[in-house]
Amino acid sequence: MSPRTEPDWTTRPVPGARPRVLIIGAGVGGMATGCYAQMSGMDTRILEKHVLPGGCCTAWSRDGYIFDYCIEWLVGTAEGNDAHRIWRELGALDGKTIRNFELFNRVVDENGRSVTFYNDPDRLEAHLLEVSPADARLIRSFCRDLRRFIGIELYPFLKPAALRTPRENLALLRTVLPAFRLFWRTAATQMHAFSDRFQDPLLRRAFRNIFFQDHEVFPLLPYLFNMAAAHNDNAGFPQGGSLGLSRSIEDRYTSLGGAVTYRARAEEILVENDRAVGVRLKNGARYYADHVVSACDGRTTVYDLLGGQYTSPRIDRLYNEMVDRPGMMYPGVVSAFAGVRGGLDPGEPHSTTYLLSESDAARLPGVLQGSVVVQNRSHYSDGFAPPGHSVIHCTYLSDFAYWKSLRVADRRTYRARKIEVADFLRHFLERRHPGLGERIEVMDVASPATLERYTGNLRGSILGWMSFTEAEDLVSGTVNKERMRLPGLRGFSQAGQWAGMGSLIRSAASGRFVVQYLCEELGLPFRAEESPGTGPWNPDRLGRLPQLDQWRAR
Structure with missing residues (x-):
């Protein structure tokens, strides 16, 4: 295949040429958008203000050490499920080994008593019964539910609900219906309410910290879901860590013909007749495209880059009310x-x-x-x-x-x-x-x-909106009702954690969703192919790592 000519992004798109898409932000969501758009026959360019890809999914160096910032576990590390398929399409795991652990987390109290949350429900049950025989009924209930989750594979990240066919919806129902009561009950039971029923004071506090910290508004469901994924080796840690994941996706993107411009801070999304037509950078440079995708901070996008001209009651509630309500943002x-x-x-x-x-x-x-x-x-x-x-x-x-x-x-x-x-x-x-x-x-x-x-993340939040809250319900509306667009603005979409919620797999899926909606609009077939792989992972592929600043404590 002969190489395509790189379009001149400083000029207006030519009618009838390959669609041009500008993407603001080289985080996982932005790079995923670029990968799927390139696979689907579009020309793309990512504008990134930093010198590295990945956004929060990053690392930095200090005195020969690499400080890996983001990933604690990654859903989709085992073969044979839809989450893994997305990482394979993005090349994120190419040539990498995966480290899986026998436990999710250990919790130790002030007096040195500890409880270990093994991923194996049999081992977990035996251990918890040793810690507190008096709590046998609750312990067995939790481990029984964990066994049921281990047998369920539900990763609905391939297609947004608004685009699923009746056949696809039927296939999803076949997975959900047999476990509907389990999902409903564990989603309706708050972890705090469940853990407060334990007689042992350590267990009352420890269960809240299975996910390392206390996610105060979470129900039981996400704990069981992620521990089950870990038991199935589907929530491991990829070789190369956070920046390694980002670099692999960047390699996949550029191999597909995409380009990233670093040190390119977006200052304004250019709009003409209620259509996004390009981006103006802080240095004054202007880039033009048929479609603009913002994969950076949500509030910055809506109220700064677009001047607050294209909002809705749902969006205004998110950024003017929910940000100040406890438990709505991480x-x-x-x-x-x-x-x-x-x-x-x-x-x-x-x-x-x-x-x-x-x-x-x-x-x-x-x-x-x-x-x-x-x-x-x-x-x-x-x-x-x-x-x-x-x-x-x-x-x-x-x-x-x-x-x-x-x-x-x-x-x-x-x-x-x-x-x-x-x-x-x-x-x-x-x-x-x-x-x-x-x-x-x-x-x-x-x-x-x-x-x-x-x-640039709002209030320094790594994950953005908290799951299982009213904020998540409002965000879901932008995915399903608004189709990841803003009301009244054509030629524009949002991807990334603020549009698809915070986890890495959901950020990656948001890019897939954006391109599927865009393909439907443009009449193009959506294409997603697995990466061919690029040989074994080597730490040298992290590239040169900047230091955040000159501060340090010795």
């Missing part, structure tokens, strides 16, 4: 990475949530919950540390406004609070693992304000 996260001389105990779980005493919690700046998650990142994948060294990742949920106000008003105090985080965690790790503290060579702390600065 809170910000403080991430602290420790580069460690020597190895880590291979017998230690890969992930542990430590429930903090009141005195310890009071020492963590901006803390929202009295807990810290400690992950042995060197157990996840190779290449994150120099030979003979290791990486630990510590996180806690934190108040964005606290960090943002400090950074704006008093940069010196902002940095001092980061040092307080590093000092606390160094001593905390030393208390739990004597000798570890003195082996820490470097610590690096990223606040929610850091995330906002480098990705």
Whole structure:
């Protein structure tokens, strides 16, 4: 096949030529949009303000260590399901090994009592009964439901509901109906209400932290769904981690003929006669296309790039009401990475949530919950540390406004609070693992304000809107009713986490959905082909990693 001529994006599209699509943001959603559009016969260009692909799905380097920021588990790592099919189409897992764990998370309280959430329901049940025989009925109920979820494969990420054929809807019903009561009951039972029924005080708190932190509004369903996926090796960790996933999708995109322009900050979406016709960058450059897709921050798109001209009561409620209601958005996260001389105990779980005493919690700046998650990142994948060294990742949920106000008003105090985080965690790790503290060579702390600065995400939220809330219902309306468009604006779509919700598989699926809607509009056949693969993964493919800034704590 002869190479196509790259279109001149600074001029208007020529009628009758291949459709041209401009995409704002090289996150997973933006790159997925580009991949599927290229496969479906369109020319695309992605405009990215950063120097790396991936958005939040990223990593950075410090003194020879790689600090992997995003993935804790990735739905779709096992073959034979629709989620895996999307990653194969995007080349995300090409040549990579997958690390699966026997447990989802361990929770340890202030007194050293612990509970381990094994993915195997038989092992989990036996362990929990040892912890609290008095809670046998609730324990057996949870493990019985987990066994049922293990036998269900439901990953509706291939096509939006509005485009499914009657045959496809019937196939979905055949999966859903036999387990309808299970889905309904576990979706209607809040985890907090369920866990409060335990007699053992550790179990009451531990169940809330299966997903590392307490997702306060979640029902039982997502816990059972993801633990079942992990049991089926379908929620593993891909070699290369977060930036490795993004680089692989970028490779797939460029191999399909797409192009990414980095250091290209969008300033305005150009609109003529209620149709998006292009993008103006901060440096004044203008790019033109038949269709514009925004895969960056949702509020920035609607109210800044488009000046608030194309909204609806649903959208205004999201960005003017839901953002201020508790439990509608995922809170910000403080991430602290420790580069460690020597190895880590291979017998230690890969992930542990430590429930903090009141005195310890009071020492963590901006803390929202009295807990810290400690992950042995060197157990996840190779290449994150120099030979003979290791990486630990510590996180806690934190108040964005606290960090943002400090950074704006008093940069010196902002940095001092980061040092307080590093000092606390160094001593905390030393208390739990004597000798570890003195082996820490470097610590690096990223606040929610850091995330906002480098990705533009509203209030420094990694995942955006919280699932199983009224906010999710409003977002679903933009996918199904508005078809990922804005009312009154033609030639425009939204993809990414703010349009498709926060998880990586849903962000990738949002790009697939956008292109399916666009193909229907343009009368083009939608095409999706699996990546041919590019050989074994090598850490060198991460490329040159920038440092977030010159701050560090030694």
